[in-house]
Amino acid sequence: MLPVVDRSGQKTALAIAGFTLLLLPATFAPVLAMPGVLGLSYLFATAVSGLGFVALVARLLRHRRRENARAVFFASIIHLPALLGVMVADAAFHAVF
DSSP, rough: OHHHHSSSHHHHHHHHHHHHHHHHHHHHHHHOTTTOOOOOOHHHHHHHHHHHHHHHHHHHHHHHOOHHHHHHHHHHHHHHHHHHHHHHHHHHHHOOO
């Protein structure tokens, strides 16, 4: 709904950046909540994925263009399911070994 009200995209980009900053600790939280279940694999995947997502959002903040917004949009669709897959694989690995 923000782009309809925000023609320049500045408020929308700032909202995306704010929610991204809230997303990062949320993706690291499972490592703290389940230290015996999740390990370095999930931590590494979260760090790499999070930094990539932040880089895309930073690019959108610098240059509010349609292609940058699309990149953030598609990354947002991929980010959490990919981390969930890594989480399941890491937990399964720790359950077996």
